Amino acid sequence: MITIIGAGPAGCLLGILLARRGVVVDIYERRTDPRRNPAEAGRSINLALAARGIRALEAAGVMQALSPALVMMRGRMLHESGKADQFNAYGQRPHEVIWSVSRATLTTLLAEAAAGHPNLRLHFEQQCVDYRGSGQLRMRDLRSGGEYDLTAGRIVGADGAGSTLRQAMSIRHGFTVTEARLPHDYKELVIPCRNGQPPLAMDALHIWPRGGFMLIALPNADGSFTATLFLAREGGTTPGFDRLDSPARVREFFSAHFPDVLPLIPDLEQQFLLHPQGMLGTVYCPQWHDAETLLLVGDAAHAIVPFHGQGMNCAFEDCRILDELLQSSPADAFAQFATVRRDDCLSIAQMALENYGEMRDTVRDPRFQQQKALSLALERAHPDRFVPRYSMVMFRDDIPYSVALQRGRIQQQILDELTGADSATPVPGADVLIGSRLTPIGG
Ligand SMILES: Cc1cc2nc3c(=O)[nH]c(=O)nc-3n(C[C@H](O)[C@H](O)[C@H](O)COP(=O)(O)OP(=O)(O)OC[C@H]3O[C@@H](n4cnc5c(N)ncnc54)[C@H](O)[C@@H]3O)c2cc1C
DSSP, rough: OOEEESSHHHHHHHHHHHHHHHEEOOOOEESSOTTTTTTOOOOEEEEEEEHHHHHHHHHHTTTHHHHGOEEEEOEEEOTTTTTTEEEEEOOOOOOOOOEEEEEHHHHHHHHHHHHHHEEEEEEESSEEEOOOTEEEEEETTTTOOOOOEEEEEEEEEOOOOOOHHHHHHHHHHHOEEEEEEEEEEEEEEEEEEBBOOSSOOTEEEEEOOSOOOOOOOOTTTTEEEEEEEESSSSSSSSSSSOOSSSHHHHHHHHHHHHHTTTOOOOTTHHHHHHOOOOEEEEEEEEEETTTTTTEOOOOHHHHHOOOSHHHHOOOOOOOOHHHHHHHOOOOHHHHHHHHHHHHHHHHOOOHHHHHHHHHHHHGGOOHHHHHHHHHHHHHHTTTTOOOOHHHHHHOOSSOOOOHHHHHHHHHHHHHHTTTTSSSSSOOOOOHHHHHOOOOOOOO
């Protein structure tokens, strides 16, 4: 029997994976049942789903049901000030795409799939308020307000970035969790359909990079888009959220920096001032498990910034790997999980931070564009050795994040050495550099 706290993407998916193998699972979630209640607006309204997440969803048997809700994104559409829009494909094979999915649809579908297993029980409006060691939880029934003790046995904490279980464990074991908050916050805005038509190209993730800040937009299945503004909390040399406190200032900011977006959001000022301002950060937790009684997974263990679109994908990969470990070595699966996943989760945390600079800034640099084209050419010439880092992270679920980080560093060095040349064709010397510095992948 396993008790999971949190019916977010990780909690639900893990529950399904376990229940499919006959494990008795109880999931406790503080929110209301998504199958009965309209979606809560708030955090990221749509998410990019990629290979690692898809593999785990397939293992849980839910991919087929989810497919109709997915919107394919083949690349980035750059909207630079004063320039023509430019489309850059993410990969170079037909399957090298990512998918936009509504968080609400995903959560509801996972809850439905979970509820379909007779050995899995979902308990909504039940908040975990404390972990007291040895499988003992303190719970609050949010309907009645009453508290009760729960003897849970083996517990998985999938309770997100602000995890109560992580905090309780850190107090019990006296370790320090670092929550490294970015100086940038985010705000989501809906770009509606125009005359029933999508207002932007549907097959791309749109980026308006502006150096110190950026706006992005992902398509929704109904043709609308969810835009997210990433901006400093406090303005300085670049604008900040602190100054956008009136309808006039919001309009002025968009007119100055995103004039092409302004006509796409008729109720911009209203949305802007009404929608919550979310914070972003990385959670570094030195200990993910308490013997074999409690284990943290997903954002509870290792929340990351969203700039590689991997938080949920990584959380899903956690679930798949934990499920495999619970089968292969049930007696010490929690300890093994904490050991095998640590480097990979630290690596994606770092790559996600690095990607912020790339998305809001470097992507505009001609040298970046040149290196991007060259790396695709090198991949065509050496598909077993040179795979662009973005592709390793997003399209290759067989390459661990830590390997993507290491190989990515070597590849960047090679690209830097080669881009004295001004063409996207591999220059003489590339073969030697690649052959001597990069081993065949998986070899
Ligand atoms: C702006 C933004 C954009 C993002 N974009 C992407 C993207 O494109 N691709 C991607 O892969 N990831 C993305 N992410 C990251 C992704 O949202 C998270 O990594 C993912 O939701 C983690 O899933 P989780 O189940 O671990 O945690 P959560 O989604 O946070 O779920 C935790 C669940 O636990 C419940 N809970 C919390 N505390 C308790 C408690 N005490 N008792 C009971 N229940 C509790 C919560 O209500 C919630 O349902 C983005 C994040 C942000 C902020």
